[in-house]
Amino acid sequence: MPHLKGFFAAVCFAMMGSSALALDAFNKVAKARPQTLDLSTIVASRGGFFSVSYSLETECPPMNKIHSWELLLTDREGNPLDGADVSIFADMPEHLHGMTTQAQVSAELSPGHVRVDGMNFHMPGWWVITLDVSKKRGRDLAYFNVLVGEGFCHSE
Amino acid sequence: MSLTSCAALAAAQTPLWAAGSDPYGGFSGNKDHKYVKALATDYDFGLTPEEEERAKELHAKIVVFDNLAEVCFYPEFIDNCKAGGVTAGNMTLGLADMFGFTPEKSIQPEQFWSWEALKLDLARLPSLARTFGDDLMITYNHADILQAKKEGKVGIFPGAQNTTFIGRDVSRLKQAYDMGLRISQLSYNDSNFIASGSAEKPEAQFGLSALGERVVGTMNDLGMLVDTGHCSSPTMMRAAEVSEKPISVSHAGMRSKVDQFRSITDEAFKVVADKGGVLGILSTPSALNGTDRCTVDDYLDNIEHAVNVGGIDHVGYASDFSIPLTIDHIFSLPGWDPEVAARIGDFAVWPWSDGHVGYENNSGAINLTRGLVKRGYSDEDIAKIMGGNWMRLIADTVG
Numbered sequence: 001m002p003h004l005k006g007f008f009a010a011v012c013f014a015m016m017g018s019s020a021l022a023l024d025a026f027n028k029v030a031k032a033r034p035q036t037l038d039l040s041t042i043v044a045s046r047g048g049f050f051s052v053s054y055s056l057e058t059e060c061p062p063m064n065k066i067h068s069w070e071l072l073l074t075d076r077e078g079n080p081l082d083g084a085d086v087s088i089f090a091d092m093p094e095h096l097h098g099m100t101t102q103a104q105v106s107a108e109l110s111p112g113h114v115r116v117d118g119m120n121f122h123m124p125g126w127w128v129i130t131l132d133v134s135k136k137r138g139r140d141l142a143y144f145n146v147l148v149g150e151g152f153c154h155s156e
Numbered sequence: 157m158s159l160t161s162c163a164a165l166a167a168a169q170t171p172l173w174a175a176g177s178d179p180y181g182g183f184s185g186n187k188d189h190k191y192v193k194a195l196a197t198d199y200d201f202g203l204t205p206e207e208e209e210r211a212k213e214l215h216a217k218i219v220v221f222d223n224l225a226e227v228c229f230y231p232e233f234i235d236n237c238k239a240g241g242v243t244a245g246n247m248t249l250g251l252a253d254m255f256g257f258t259p260e261k262s263i264q265p266e267q268f269w270s271w272e273a274l275k276l277d278l279a280r281l282p283s284l285a286r287t288f289g290d291d292l293m294i295t296y297n298h299a300d301i302l303q304a305k306k307e308g309k310v311g312i313f314p315g316a317q318n319t320t321f322i323g324r325d326v327s328r329l330k331q332a333y334d335m336g337l338r339i340s341q342l343s344y345n346d347s348n349f350i351a352s353g354s355a356e357k358p359e360a361q362f363g364l365s366a367l368g369e370r371v372v373g374t375m376n377d378l379g380m381l382v383d384t385g386h387c388s389s390p391t392m393m394r395a396a397e398v399s400e401k402p403i404s405v406s407h408a409g410m411r412s413k414v415d416q417f418r419s420i421t422d423e424a425f426k427v428v429a430d431k432g433g434v435l436g437i438l439s440t441p442s443a444l445n446g447t448d449r450c451t452v453d454d455y456l457d458n459i460e461h462a463v464n465v466g467g468i469d470h471v472g473y474a475s476d477f478s479i480p481l482t483i484d485h486i487f488s489l490p491g492w493d494p495e496v497a498a499r500i501g502d503f504a505v506w507p508w509s510d511g512h513v514g515y516e517n518n519s520g521a522i523n524l525t526r527g528l529v530k531r532g533y534s535d536e537d538i539a540k541i542m543g544g545n546w547m548r549l550i551a552d553t554v555g
Binding site: 031046047049076130132134139 | 449
């Protein structure tokens with residue numbers, strides 16, 4: 001019964017950790033890479049709750065190497081967003097998979113300045129990095145586009 | 157209402173559906189999940205103080221109706237609806253004896269949308285209303301919903317998401333109506349004798365069967381709202397065509413926004429709207445932006461898109477929450493035939509509410525009004541989207 005095992009393994013895997021849900025059955029939807037991508041290293045969150053920039057030890061994100069990011073978070077007024085809960089995810093929209101690692105914040109270096117360890121882009125191409133940032137009852141998402149293994153990766 | 161008062165109520169008057177001494181009233185499926193109790197994000201739209209005040213006053217004044225508020229009742233649902241300013245909502249019954257649900261139970265395939273399960277849930281409505289009567293009422297029609305608004309109670313509009321409960325016996329619709337059912341989808345994701353579901357292969361999406369046309373006619377006669385939320389777009393169109401009354405697409409995405417199967421085509425939406433029907437945009441992140449995370453701004457983008465396609469008089473909202481339920485409880489081993497489960501849907505991604513920032517549970521409804529204010533909608537149009545269109549549809553069909 002490999003199909004049965006596979007199905008329930010996928011279900012169980014999908015539900016590990018959390019389980020409040022909408023009673024529906026959806027998959028992520030693959031997206032083709034847009035002709036032009038915003039490769040900014042500083043972005044505002046979707047609703048403007050915060051802004052964030054990232055920096056790396058290298059010019060571009062390395063491929064197939066576990067590395068770290070540093071994030072600088074500010075609030076709507078430009079003040080450091082300190083003490084926020086930060087989750088980071090990376091996905092390849094064309095391929096519907098994420099990283100092989102679970103990245104997480106390892107330290108708040110200074111107010112609003114955090115280090116993220118465990119980033120690993122194991123394939124070349126277009127990646128979308130999603131930041132889920134919350135503080136008290138405030139919460140928002142921000143997105144970075146990055147290109148891996150293509151010779152250029154971001155704009156200033 | 158607090159959990160403490162729930163416990164007191166349970167101790168003083170143990171309802172039929174509250175087995176044992178569980179202070180949670182028997183609904184312990186996922187009580188530790190953050191958004192059973194936590195309020196949704198106070199989403200920062202960048203509103204001015206004047207805009208915030210306008211949104212707050214307007215939201216308090218209008219009828220807010222959610223055409224798929226919950227699938228599994230849990231006591232904090234009432235608190236969450238009150239915090240979000242939700243007047244009433246369609247609550248799904250009969251998925252599998254949901255009012256008798258305990259963590260020890262698993263949902264077996266023979267229960268799934270069965271007549272027995274629906275009857276059990278409908279029979280428990282009076283007990284539910286008695287137990288939580290200070291804060292909740294069962295709303296069977298338009299007037300009841302207005303009464304709930306007047307009394308500051310949360311209204312539950314009894315609904316089902318499949319008509320498989322009738323088998324081949326259409327008279328069961330009358331029995332279900334008499335027990336309180338007021339809205340039912342013609343099919344779930346998979347097809348049945350009556351209608352083709354959204355997960356059906358495109359070449360097999362037959363729309364409505366002859367039995368299905370009879371079911372629609374019977375529902376019209378009874379005053380039961382015909383719903384096609386999970387149906388295929390051909391079913392939505394055919395139901396709108398044969399129904400003497402406007403129909404509901406309770407909760408679906410827009411195919412022209414995100415191309416996934418649980419969505420309505422623009423063509424189908426226009427047919428439904430032309431006959432006076434209403435579409436509820438659901439809150440599932442993957443339906444809104446194709447991923448497992450989104451914000452309430454994405455929700456509003458989809459609502460605006462629907463308004464542009466079908467018109468301001470034909471769009472509402474529908475959460476499609478099942479906050480206290482885990483997937484283990486829905487498709488527990490070992491009873492489920494994998495072929496049956498696979499036909500219902502592909503669960504490689506099962507989106508959970510944590511992923512919808514600003515709409516993590518029903519308490520986020522006020523964020524929709526706040527966001528519509530930010531986007532420049534008039535009070536009249538906000539009232540339509542937040543419940544007015546559903547209220548008009550309920551008045552036209554149920555009474």
